[in-house]
Amino acid sequence: MENFLAQIKERAKKNPARLIFAEGNEARVKEAIEIIEREGLAIPVTFGDPAKDPHFEDFVKKFMELRGASEEEARSKMQNPHYFATMMLGEGLGDGLITGPTAPSRERILPALEIIKTEEKFHKVSGFFFMVLPANVDRDAANGGVLLFADCAVNVEPDVNTLADIAIDTAETAKRFGIEPVVALLSFSTAGSSNHPLVKKVREAAKLVKSRRPDLTVEGEMQVDAALMDQIGA
Structure with missing residues (x-):
C-alpha cells in the first residue's frame, strides 16, 4: 500500500x-x-x-x-x-x-x-474504490496488491449492458493509474456452478465485454476467491 x-x-x-x-x-x-x-x-x-x-x-x-x-x-x-x-x-x-x-x-x-455530464463514450456513471492487499498476501495476480472494485456506490441493480460498461470503464481507469487491467466479473457462482438469473446476467455481461473489447483480459462469472487465487480459479 x-x-x-x-x-x-x-x-x-x-x-x-x-x-x-x-x-x-x-x-x-x-x-x-x-x-x-x-x-x-x-x-x-x-x-x-x-x-x-x-x-x-x-x-x-x-x-x-x-x-x-x-x-x-x-x-x-x-x-x-x-x-x-x-x-x-x-x-x-x-x-x-x-x-x-x-x-x-x-x-x-x-x-x-x-x-x-459524461463523456460521450461513457453510458453510465459508476463508482469504484481501491483495495490494497496487505504485504503478506500473494500478489502475483493482483498488480502488486492493488485492486479496483466497481460499482459499489452508484448503480443499485445494473442490467447486462450497464455491467459491461462498468467493467470496461473501470479497466480504463486502472490504466490511468498505471495498472494493467485483468477484469473479473464477480458473482456468487464460478464458471457455471449456478444458473440463477443473477448469475446469468453477470455471465452475459462478461461475454459482452469480451465482444466489445477483445483487447482486455476478462473472466466471469466467478467468486472473489477464484478471481484472486489461481489454485481455486483454475
Missing part, C-alpha cells in the same frame, strides 16, 4: 492540480488541506458563502442557460456548495473536485450529471 500511495503522491507533486473543495470549512477537510499544502500534492481551492462569491451571479445565469431553469431554481442550486463547486469545475476554475464528508452520494453526483 505504501508503495502505491507513494507513486500516486509523486505523480501529484510533479504536476500539482487545482483541487476544488466543496466543504472547505469542514474540520476534516481543513486538516486534509493542510497536509496537501504541506506536502505539495495539489493546489487547494476553497470558497465561503456561495451567495457572496463574485462568481455567483454569473453562475446563476450559466445554470439557467445550461438547464433551462428558472432564476429561482438556479439561485437555489448555486447556493448549494456542491452545485457551486461543480460549476467552478465546469468553468475551468479547478482541475478536480473533492466532495463528500457532509453529504450523501446523491447530493454529490447529481450536480456533476447536471453540469459536467
Whole structure:
C-alpha cells in the first residue's frame, strides 16, 4: 500500500492540480488541506458563502442557460456548495473536485450529471474504490496488491449492458493509474456452478465485454476467491 500511495503522491507533486473543495470549512477537510499544502500534492481551492462569491451571479445565469431553469431554481442550486463547486469545475476554475464528508452520494453526483455530464463514450456513471492487499498476501495476480472494485456506490441493480460498461470503464481507469487491467466479473457462482438469473446476467455481461473489447483480459462469472487465487480459479 505504501508503495502505491507513494507513486500516486509523486505523480501529484510533479504536476500539482487545482483541487476544488466543496466543504472547505469542514474540520476534516481543513486538516486534509493542510497536509496537501504541506506536502505539495495539489493546489487547494476553497470558497465561503456561495451567495457572496463574485462568481455567483454569473453562475446563476450559466445554470439557467445550461438547464433551462428558472432564476429561482438556479439561485437555489448555486447556493448549494456542491452545485457551486461543480460549476467552478465546469468553468475551468479547478482541475478536480473533492466532495463528500457532509453529504450523501446523491447530493454529490447529481450536480456533476447536471453540469459536467459524461463523456460521450461513457453510458453510465459508476463508482469504484481501491483495495490494497496487505504485504503478506500473494500478489502475483493482483498488480502488486492493488485492486479496483466497481460499482459499489452508484448503480443499485445494473442490467447486462450497464455491467459491461462498468467493467470496461473501470479497466480504463486502472490504466490511468498505471495498472494493467485483468477484469473479473464477480458473482456468487464460478464458471457455471449456478444458473440463477443473477448469475446469468453477470455471465452475459462478461461475454459482452469480451465482444466489445477483445483487447482486455476478462473472466466471469466467478467468486472473489477464484478471481484472486489461481489454485481455486483454475
